[in-house]
Amino acid sequence: GQQLNQSPQSMFIQEGEDVSMNCTSSSIFNTWLWYKQEPGEGPVLLIALYKAGELTSNGRLTAQFGITRKDSFLNISASIPSDVGIYFCAGQRATSGTYKYIFGTGTRLKVLA
Amino acid sequence: GAGVSQSPRYKVAKRGQDVALRCDPISGHVSLFWYQQALGQGPEFLTYFQNEAQLDKSGLPSDRFFAERPEGSVSTLKIQRTQQEDSAVYLCASSTGTGAYEQYFGPGTRLTVT
Numbered sequence: 001g002q003q004l005n006q007s008p009q010s011m012f013i014q015e016g017e018d019v020s021m022n023c024t025s026s027s028i029f030n031t032w033l034w035y036k037q038e039p040g041e042g043p044v045l046l047i048a049l050y051k052a053g054e055l056t057s058n059g060r061l062t063a064q065f066g067i068t069r070k071d072s073f074l075n076i077s078a079s080i081p082s083d084v085g086i087y088f089c090a091g092q093r094a095t096s097g098t099y100k101y102i103f104g105t106g107t108r109l110k111v112l113a
Numbered sequence: 114g115a116g117v118s119q120s121p122r123y124k125v126a127k128r129g130q131d132v133a134l135r136c137d138p139i140s141g142h143v144s145l146f147w148y149q150q151a152l153g154q155g156p157e158f159l160t161y162f163q164n165e166a167q168l169d170k171s172g173l174p175s176d177r178f179f180a181e182r183p184e185g186s187v188s189t190l191k192i193q194r195t196q197q198e199d200s201a202v203y204l205c206a207s208s209t210g211t212g213a214y215e216q217y218f219g220p221g222t223r224l225t226v227t
Contacts, residue, residue: 040220090156100169101146106153
C-alpha cells in the first residue's frame with residue numbers, strides 16, 4: 001500500500017536535545033496530522049495542520065505544513081525520556097473525496113538519559 | 114466513553130476461521146475509519162464510513178474482508194477464512210465530521226492467524 005516517506009527512519013538522541021523529522025510526498029495534501037505511537041497502543045494525535053505554511057505548537061512540539069503542500073515537519077524541543085516512541089505523519093489529499101489519510105513510514109525515536 | 118474503544122484487544126485465529134472485530138467510536142462522531150498496521154509499518158487505510166454509509170472500501174485487500182456500521186455508530190470488521198497474511202493490528206479511528214478533521218484512534222486489535 002501507499003505510504004509517505006518519513007526521515008529519519010530512527011534516531012537516538014541525548015535527553016535535552018532538540019529533534020527534527022519530516023514527511024514528504026509527491027502529491028499535494030490539504031491536511032497533515034502528526035501522531036505518536038507507543039508499543040501496544042493506538043496512535044495518539046499530537047498536532048493537526050490545515051493550511052500551507054501553518055506553524056502550530058503543542059507544548060514542546062512544533063509542526064509545520066510545508067508551503068509546497070507536499071511536506072510537513074515536526075520538531076521536539078528539549079527531549080525527555082518519555083518522548084520515546086514512533087512518530088507518524090498522516091496526509092489527507094486535496095482530491096481524495098473520501099477523507100482517508102495516508103500514513104508515513106514512521107520515525108522511531110529513542111532518548112538516552 | 115471518552116475515547117474510541119475496540120474489542121477484543123487480542124485475537125488468535127486458526128487459518129480458515131472467521132473473525133469479527135468491533136469498534137465503538139467517540140459518541141457523535143460521524144466518520145469512522147478502519148486501518149491495518151503490519152509490524153514495523155504505518156497504518157494503511159482499509160475502509161471509511163460516513164454515518165452508516167460505507168463511502169470508500171478501496172483499501173480492503175480482498176473480498177474476504179467486510180465491514181459494516183448499520184446504525185451509524187458501532188462498526189464491525191469481519192474477516193472470513195483468515196490467512197496468515199491477515200496477521201496485523203487492526204485500528205479504528207473516528208472523527209467529528211466529514212472532510213479535513215482530526216482522527217482519533219482506538220487501541221487496536223492484534224490479530225494473529227496460526
